[in-house]
Amino acid sequence: MWLYSAVLGIVLLCLIFIALKKGNAKDQRLLPPGPQPLPLIGNILQMRPDKLLVTLQKFQKKYGPIFTVYFGTRRTVILCGYDIIKEALIDQKYAFSGRGKMALSEYVLKGYGITASNGERWQQMRRFALTTLRNFGMGKRTIEERIQEEAKILVKEFGKTEGKPFNPTFLVSCAVSNIICFIAFGKHFNYNDEKYLKLLYNINGIIRFLNSGLSALLYNFVWIMPYLIGPLKKGAQYLSELKEFVDERVEESQRTLDPNSPRHFIDCFLIRMQEEKDNPDTEFHMKNLVASASNLLFAGTETISTTVRYGLLILIKYPEVQVKVQNEIDQVIGQHTPSAEDRTKMPYTEAVIHEIQRFANIIPTGLPHCTTEDTFLRDYLIPKGTDVFPLLTTVLKDPEQFPDPDVFFPNRFLDKNGDLKKHSALLPFSTGKRICPGESLARMELFLFFTTLLQKFTLTTTVPREDLDLTPELSSAGHLPRAYKMCVIPRNGTLLSKSSN
Template sequence: MAQLNTVTIGLVIFATIIIALSYIRILWRRKTLPPGPFPMPFLGNALRLSTEGLMPSLIKMAEDYGPVYTVHFGSRPTVIVIGYQAVKEVLIDLGDIFLGRGTIPVFERFYNNSGLTQLNGEYWRQMRQFSLLTLKDFGMGRKTLEEPIQVEAHHLVDYFRKSNKQPINPSTTLSCASSNIIASVLVGRRYEYTDEKWMKILKDMRDSFEIISSPWGQMYDMFPNIMDYLPGHHRKMFDLLKELKEVVKENVKDHEDSLDPSCPRDYIDCFLIRMRQENVNSKTCFDKTNLVSTVFDMFLGGAETTSVTLHFGILHFIKFPEIQEKLREEIDQVIGRNREPKVEDRSQMPYMNAVIHEIQRISDVLPMGCIRSAIRDVTLRGYKIPKGMDVLPLLTTVLRDPSQFETPDRFNIKHFLDENGKFKKNNGFMPFAAGKRACIGEGLVRMQLFILFATILQKFTLKSVVDPKDLDISPTESGLENIPPSHKVIFIPRE
């Protein structure tokens, strides 16, 4: 018994020392970091963050601590940046310093700490430069990519016509359309909407993002080392994406077997050719692991976020039929009923351009943006941010900043239209982030949204199965991604 008491006392003393050291470490960090709620050892600010949901909690904390403050996700301190002015400082004014990729446990496991999204330093610079140039060679942001988007628009029109005016949920079909456009650049192929295996992969991808954006996913990002061993819904989010990664690996293998270095067909071919050129260099980022992770990441970004924006857009069209009607009037006037929409039409269609921008703003597909880290010590608004510190600019607070948008929480096309009905830019429009680490697919996404929206509205009148006034189009989950609600839509061909 005496021996047991001695062991117990020893464990209590040991635990007390560990807790005391944790507090000392926290107090030392807080001396120079921006202010914030005092964290508990190991738990950080998890209890406070969980009461109202992660995003509302982070935004509300700015009322107490200002637009730049520190919060602890578990034991990991992170500087939160709120609002247009502060986010602009981080992404643009000090953009060359906040170029590092911060800690995202979910993505680190998805990509095995590899690929364009996760790389840092010189490897990231090489990979980004290569990817930008290669994607541009295959039409990214150029008129040459217009044709694959138009082809996909025709397939969408045919699919919606076959619904015979019956209510359908377009979610997975929109994902397939978006994935086909990025697939034409990455792997040189497209998938049919009747391809059950591919459609299941896309549905699994959506389900995975729902879990990531739920409290389960948020808990994983705070306590990854613990959640890896605990049962729960979070374990499914990784399994749901395994099949997509296997498809990417199969495509890479097929490309290796049929590669002709003198005639590259797509992004994978170009990467494989670069791998051969760099084969003598043992310290290169151009290897198969980074190839698989980068293509996997581009599929996720190209198929998921674009399709979510398309889905939110269609929901807004049926929620506001008067806007839909004005869009069709502009389409009939500029394009007509028969000619296929072109990117060059956008400059003559200020109303459509403004509506698409407002859909992107209010949909706020990636409200948290992507976390950054400082590549060297820096001072931000009087606070010392040490090298390696994670910094999270909340893009949702830019897209809904009242200093930039008159009615930030309400759909309002006038945010992008002047008093003469001309399109106007807005500095607060940052759905793709900003600076050197902004989304490389911005040009492609902008082309897709315009051509697909214009084609759908040229050919169909969109209606809801319920009264538009009763239609709730609020996100069902809001975390890493805003998840659109599931509503059925009636596609009525225009005579």
């Protein structure tokens, strides 16, 4: 009996799918080309979840810079290359300003916060975050001093290795995460704090889950989220525990809040909540606070720490680049503490950081966008509500924009006079209305961490440099560098861990 019911159910679903397909026949003819989807499962059989990025790039070669795929029954348009991504995200920035489906975030954070929200909620949360980051972070001397202090702590921790090989992942993550923790809730954590270590464990777990085949499966079938079990539930657990960490910080802030003297992002949000408590339509409530702070914490930790780790590996692989950066540091900074204003006088160092971001390509798929209205792109109709993935890897590795894109070559960002030149296709933070709100903060962090470390150390390894593999360990929603061990040799000839004690 159950088998008969199951077969009947499948037949009915197929008939519904066919009817919907016929009902949208006109739209289907105007859509960008793509592989033929199957009922219910779409193109899942043609896209290995653990090789998603590779599959999409194969489709690019077959169908061109714009094509359509189906994740289950969900239509998704893929954009490849700088030109078409610019046409969509910049030239038609409002039409492509929606956020596409993000199953894990929507399941745990329920559509609140900055990253996965849309409409008026997204506009208000983003505007508030930008204002607060500007007041407590970006462009402020206080946050620059905080980064400088954290970089010095990282130097001290590196020095404790006494020239022996070590994996920098943990120490770099601690240092970087402490910056966004300072902005979000005014705290600095010791690197052995158990709650802090648990936070970093969960952040790392989230990024690895998002890069797994399991995550791709969830994107195909969002409706199974409430029924997750076993490994599939692990991703939701990581994000839920991160949210619980933020909940605790919010409770602490509520107990010690002084409305006349806000200390950090959470304080500012709590004050705004109080100001709008009589507004029944306000977006300033506890759910948006916790979700927004969680968004900042995750994004402000993982992307920068991954870029730093990738950058250190690249500098070890290419010691001649490292020497040139150190020469510029010696000439411009000397033994003084590196500062943000040094950036304008150090074009080669800035070019190296730009090339690290381009080469590392840590968010290759970009985050999903969504059309807010019916729109045409290169004569193709993209209906309202269609998910759109701008594949950032096809911009950062676009040979028309960056000749020999698989070669690490910082000089591509320098003009004939050795001055830094801007490149419109350098989009590690994406572009358009959904560009990363923490871009300027991230650039400051990268500059201060790299210059402080290279001022004090020469980076090396016991492994033959030709054996250092720069291809990512994971390659799907994000690129993570392969695990490696490095050695740091103090440039002043003494072990900093001893001289600082």
